[in-house]
Amino acid sequence: MLELYGTPVSSRLLLGTARYPSPAVLAQAVRRSGTKIVTVSLRRETAGGRNGGAFFELIRELGVRVLPNTAGCHSVSEAVLTAKMAREVFSTNWIKLEVIGHHDTLQPDVFGLVEAARILVGEGFEVFPYTTDDLVVAERLLDAGCEVLMPWCAPIGSAMGPQNLSALRAMRAHFPDVPLIVDAGIGRPSHAATVMELGYDAVLLNTAVAGAADPSAMAEAFAKAIEAGHAACHAGMLGPRDMAVPSTPVIGKAVFS
Amino acid sequence: MTLIVNGETLESSAATLSELLLVLEFEGEWLATAVNGELVHREDRRACRLSDGDRIEVLSPMQGG
Numbered sequence: 001m002l003e004l005y006g007t008p009v010s011s012r013l014l015l016g017t018a019r020y021p022s023p024a025v026l027a028q029a030v031r032r033s034g035t036k037i038v039t040v041s042l043r044r045e046t047a048g049g050r051n052g053g054a055f056f057e058l059i060r061e062l063g064v065r066v067l068p069n070t071a072g073c074h075s076v077s078e079a080v081l082t083a084k085m086a087r088e089v090f091s092t093n094w095i096k097l098e099v100i101g102h103h104d105t106l107q108p109d110v111f112g113l114v115e116a117a118r119i120l121v122g123e124g125f126e127v128f129p130y131t132t133d134d135l136v137v138a139e140r141l142l143d144a145g146c147e148v149l150m151p152w153c154a155p156i157g158s159a160m161g162p163q164n165l166s167a168l169r170a171m172r173a174h175f176p177d178v179p180l181i182v183d184a185g186i187g188r189p190s191h192a193a194t195v196m197e198l199g200y201d202a203v204l205l206n207t208a209v210a211g212a213a214d215p216s217a218m219a220e221a222f223a224k225a226i227e228a229g230h231a232a233c234h235a236g237m238l239g240p241r242d243m244a245v246p247s248t249p250v251i252g253k254a255v256f257s
Numbered sequence: 258m259t260l261i262v263n264g265e266t267l268e269s270s271a272a273t274l275s276e277l278l279l280v281l282e283f284e285g286e287w288l289a290t291a292v293n294g295e296l297v298h299r300e301d302r303r304a305c306r307l308s309d310g311d312r313i314e315v316l317s318p319m320q321g322g
Contacts, residue, residue: 016322026320041321042289044263044314048282052317056287059318069321077294084296085289085316156322206322 002201004037004148004179005094005126007065011036012196012226014067014181015219016206023058025215030062033219039067039096039204042086056089067128069096074109076116083120095120096150096183098130106156106184110137114144121145130183133167135174142178149178150204153195154185157207161191165198172199189218189225196229197237258309274305277313289316 001008015035020026030038040059045052059066068086073079076099083095099116101109108131117127121144129141133151141149151171154160162168163185172180182195183204192203203226212218260269262281271277274290274297290297291314297305307313 016320018320018322020320039321041319042316043319045283045288045317046263050285052287052319053285055320056285056318071321081291081294081296082316085291085314088289088296088298089287089316089318 002179004128009036009202011223012202012230013192013219013223014039014183014202014204015209016204017055017059018206019210020215023055026210027058027062028216029209029219030064032216033209033223035064035219035223037065037067038062039069039206040090041069041071042082042089065094066090066092067094067096068092069130070098070116072100073098074100076112076119079112079116080119080123083116083125084123087125093124093126094128095125096128096130108132108152110134113137114140117141117146118144128181133164133171135171138171138175142175147178148181149175150181150183152184153182153191154187156184158185159187159208159211160185161187162194165194168195168198168200189221192222193225193229193232196226197233199233202226258307260307261310261312263313263315269307271307273303274307274313275302277307278302278315283315285317287317290314291316 002012011034013033013035014037015033016039017026068090070079070082073082079099097117099109099112101107113129117129120127127146128148128150129146130150131137138149153162179201181202181204182200186192186205187208209215209219260267271280293312
């Protein structure tokens with residue numbers, strides 16, 4: 001079974017909680033996906049407001065583990081403080097660390113990411129860094145104490161699917177023992193199946209499910225695709241060949257003329 | 258004194274962070290607080306004295322990806 005920071009996780013789908021049409025639809029999608037981990041965030045509460053409380057209760061009722069993020073943080077200090085505040089609220093050392101470097105692509109600022117990861121590991125956090133598919137950055141994150149890596153496969157929310165399969169393949173080959181979770185850019189179940197076939201350990205999704213016409217049906221479709229890709233990877237897939245190979249044996253075939 | 262709470266400037270006579278939260282009707286175990294960029298733990302809010310110009314952040318859970 002997949003283990004993340006020593007915690008066994010029975011589903012290889014991690015699901016974001018944002019952008020659903022309603023809290024009820026979110027709850028349905030979480031249940032139907034079978035996910036055991038959902039990502040959550042923190043925002044300013046309005047004075048006298050109870051916005052956060054309702055969401056907090058909903059997540060509690062779902063009985064899943066939370067992975068708080070530092071979404072929207074553009075500096076190391078912002079990300080570190082947000083992580084600490086998230087730990088206060090959610091009582092978990094897990095943090096999905098995002099340090100955003102570019103407004104349009106939401107590309108991680110990998111320099112800030114490594115620095116923030118080092119600080120947070122020193123503070124006892126178990127860091128899930130949202131990173132690129134760059135191997136050197138990945139090395140630095142592991143040096144900083146990260147035990148899980150979460151490379152993007154395309155920009156957040158883009159639904160483009162894997163844009164650089166060879167980079168993802170190289171990452172899997174370089175870090176055979178590190179749990180690798182593709183985070184961001186997945187649009188369709190086939191994208192998720194593809195990265196699972198490459199040997200990735202899990203997939204983190206949000207918009208592809210939340211933005212579907214029927215989010216809970218899509219959550220289930222993704223869960224199946226992820227399982228299928230994982231099973232296929234371990235079943236030993238055939239490589240492609242240039243020429244046709246008959247699947248029906250030709251030996252013993254009748255000769256009629 | 259003047260305080261900046263979640264980016265909004267306001268006048269308050271609250272002496273401590275816990276007093277301020279009470280006055281502004283922030284309640285709930287799900288809140289996290291920071292003053293001038295430093296986390297203030299739940300149990301330290303009562304002892305956290307506020308000064309003119311302090312920047313206070315009060316955050317709560319929300320949906321995220």
